[in-house]
Amino acid sequence: MKTVQSRTLRIVNDLGLHARSAAKLAKLAGEASGGVWIMKNGNTADATSMLDILTLACPAGTEITVGIDDEADLNTLERIAALVRSGFGE
Amino acid sequence: MxxxxxxxxxxxxxxxxxxxxxxxxxxxxxxxVDVVKKYVIRDESRSAEVGRFKTAVKKARTALRRIIDTTPEELRHHTQILETHMLLLKDKMLYDRTIDVIETERVNAEWALKKVVSLVKPIFENMSDDYLKQRAEDITHVSDRIMENLVGADQVDIxxxxxxxxxxxxxxxxxxxxxxxxxxxxxxxxxxxxxxxxxxxxxxxxxxxxxxxxxxxxxxxxxxxxxxxxxxxxxxxxxxxxxxxxxxxxxxxxxxxxxALMARKSHLPARTKDGLRISVMGNIELPEEVVSVLDHGGDGIGLYRTEFQYLSRPDFPTEEMLFDNYKGVVEVMGDRPVTIRTLDINGDKAVNYIRDSYELNPALGLRAIRYCLQKPDIFKTQLRAILRAAAFGEVRILVPMISGIEEVDMTINLLDEAAQCLEQQGVAYKRDVPLGIMIEVPSAVVTADILAEKVDFFSIGTNDLIQYTLAIDRGNRHVAHLHQPLHPAILRMIKRTCDVGREKGIKTYMCGEMAGEPLFSPILLGMGVDELSMNPQAIPMVKNAIRSIDTADLHDFMDVLMRKTTADEVQVMLERHFGGVVSQIEPEQQEP
Structure with a gap:
């Protein structure tokens, strides 16, 4: 991966990455100026696309890595990390 | 009136x-909407076409917003799904990709949207998680909304x-x-x-x-x-x-x-009157169909077609996906054999992302084992998944379209490599899996004696064997009537395969359409086919037919039958002797 920064996180909410949580994540990622990616088991999804995130199929307990292409989006990355760690506030 | x-x-x-x-x-x-028309957009109209698409999406969003806003507070939780749809309308995988298709392929918005949806939807439909599977419906709803605005009418789709x-x-x-x-x-x-x-x-x-x-x-x-x-x-x-x-x-x-009458006995083994036990197996395409095989009393899976998983997605499935699928089937079947046929694509099942080049005659082109050997990475991924699933039950590997011994040798090498890799990685697998080949190309029948030295079983695929032997395209209405399973050439092909199998000490199975035709059971048993595999719901009828046969009576019958010169003569003789086999389950039988 060409991402400049990444965070490895565990999905903690019971429902996993379902439509609503994926939507929240995609919305946040959409604020980034560069690419934001989610990686799971060698598969990569565009974090700004809810559908793409869903295709990764991440139930509770899944380990994902979120990466950014642009150093300027570090803040977004941290906010995404916080969102995932908080279990998407569910 | x-x-x-x-x-x-x-x-x-x-x-x-x-x-x-x-x-x-x-x-x-x-x-x-299913008949979305496709037309080419002129270069200068492309941005207008994109604009038309954006307007349609905007209208859809406005309509959704209105529904959400006018929903009474106490019912608001029902509108969550609509909020999701709002997001989907602008999702990159749908929105950006459709615009991309309009611009790069210069097609109308309807066509572009249809194309994108047909790529994205199957990804969800094929997910094992039920929740994610249902997201495919969301995509349908959302694309329908856009489509309605584009076409400008209330229309339905499939x-x-x-x-x-x-x-x-x-x-x-x-x-x-x-x-x-x-x-x-x-x-x-x-x-x-x-x-x-x-x-x-x-x-x-x-x-x-x-x-x-x-x-x-x-x-x-x-x-x-x-x-x-x-x-x-x-x-x-x-x-x-x-x-x-x-x-x-x-x-x-x-x-x-x-x-119903036939189904009642379908769970019992099928034995001929003289006590010969014939395994009657089911053919499946989707893992879910395993249930149908068991329900109909199938003794195992004689043909697991693996194309669907490749067909319905925008890219190649991963080893994990394949493994999960195979393992699921193998586990449900328990100690009953599961015959996994390796990838048989191109031919009549062209897969979008694989079609790198247009073939004038795909049935004679780069398909099945030929394709797999040209893409060893893709093939090895599947072989690894199969060997891993084999650790959970009775797996057999079946390789389609074999036309010569080199293809068998190369497949064995790849299997060895895959096993070695798995061994090094410490992943559970089983290498000691029976390897069989589909007998569906005439050259395989002719060289069956050579092939038998390297494989554990034959499985006759009658559909293709008939197509290739008689040079009949089964999908062509003008010649479909010439697709004759009882053609003397086909009967001789089957007989030779069985004879060679017996001589070389390997089993001969059949997994084509012919196996599922109860009227044909006497011929197949007469020639010595060891196992029949068919569409699940044919199992009870074929088991029923097998039970009415005495193989001792078949020798003379076969002698005469094999001397018949046309398919019609064979059919007449078969019906005269065994027509009752099929009609035996008439309603009067229900009386005690």
Whole structure:
């Protein structure tokens, strides 16, 4: 991966990455100026696309890595990390 | 008070799947969104076309927003799904990609959207998680909203049929059939196709009647017409009279009774009168069909077609996905054998992302094992998944389209490599798996003695063997009637394969259409086929047929039969001697 920064996180909410949580994540990622990616088991999804995130199929307990292409989006990355760690506030 | 518009019309086609149904016709490709027209956009109009798409999306968003806002507070939690749809409307995978297709392929917005949806939706439909699977419906809803705005009318599409109907179409591709919500379909009628076509296989698996190759069904049948589909006789009745309806209803009942009678004994092993046990197995395409095999008393899976997983997605499935799928099937089957056929793509199942080059004659082109050996990475991924699943049950590997020994050698090498890799990685697997080849290319029959040295079993795939031996395209209505399983050439091909198998001490199985035809059971047993595999719902009928046969009687019969010179003569002789085998389960049998 060409991402400049990444965070490895565990999905903690019971429902996993379902439509609503994926939507929240995609919305946040959409604020980034560069690419934001989610990686799971060698598969990569565009974090700004809810559908793409869903295709990764991440139930509770899944380990994902979120990466950014642009150093300027570090803040977004941290906010995404916080969102995932908080279990998407569910 | 019927005007001539409602006169009874009888249409004749090919019976593709047995059973009788009465219902309303639903035309797939005459009207409705399914017939999205494709046209090319001029360079200078591209941005206008993108604009038209954006406007349609905007309208859809506004409409959704209005629905959400006007929903009373206490019902608000129901609108969560609509909020999701709002987001989907602008999702990159749909929105950006559609715009991209309009711009790069210079096609109209409707077509671009349809194309994108047909790529994205199957990804979800094929997920094992039920929740994610249902997201496919969201995509349908969202794209329908956009499509309605683009086309400017309330229209329906195949995925949204909300009543049980009989699907009438020109033809249905495997990809199209996979989009249909099949539980809403009572029967199929198509202009094209024959008994061995994909639609017919699907219909038989789902146990719904189908009549194919009608020629002009989509012209003669109108939406909402009442029609009768008789998959046994290949007859479709449009606007039936009261009298016809009554008669049909009666026949339908009889058919159901017959089926129930046979089903009662289907879980018992099939032994001939002289005690020979014949395994009767099921063919499957989707893992879910395992249930149907078990329900019908199948002794195992004789053919697990693995193409679907490759077909319905935008890229190649991963080893994990394949493994999960195979393992699921293997575990459900327990100690019953599961014969996994390696990838058989191209040919009649062209996969979008694989078609790097257009082939004039795909049936004779780069398909099945030829394709796999040219893409060893893709092949090895599948072999690894199979070897891993083999650790969980009784797996056999079946390689399609073998035409010479080199292909067998290369496959064995790849299997060894895959096993070695798994060993090094410490992943659980089993290398000691029976390796078999499909006997479907005439050269394989002719060189069966050479091939038998390297493999553990043969499995005769009659559909392709007939197509290649008789040079008949089974999907071509003009020659479909020449697709004769009882052609002396085919019988000799099968016999030679069985003879060589016996001589070399390996088993010969059959997994083609012929195996599922109860009337053919005497011939197949007579030639020494060791195991028959078929569409699940044919299992009870074939088991029933096997039980009525005494193999001791078959020797003389076969001697005479093999000397017959035409398919018709063979058919006549077969019906004269064994016609009763099939008709034995007449209703009178139910009396004690």
């Amino acid at each position: 019927e005007n001539h518009e409602h006169q009874e019309i009888i249409l004749k086609g090919i019976g593709g799947s047995p059973g009788i149904c009465i219902g309303k016709a639903y035309l797939v490709d005459k009207e409705g 995925g949204r049929i909300d009543k049980r109907v009989i699907l009438v179409a020109r033809d249905l591709s495997p990809a199209e059939t996979s989009q249909i919500q099949l539980e809403r379909i009572k029967g199929f009628v198509t202009n094209r196709g024959g008994r061995a076509s994909h639609t017919s296989i699907i219909a038989r698996t789902l146990q719904i009647p189908a009549v194919l190759g009608v020629g002009n069904a989509t012209l003669k049948i109108k939406n909402d017409d009442i029609i009768i589909v008789d998959g046994e006789t290949g007859i479709v009745v449009v606007n039936p009279t009261e009298q016809t309806l009554l008669e049909t209803e009666e026949r339908r009942e009889q058919y159901e009774i017959q089926k």
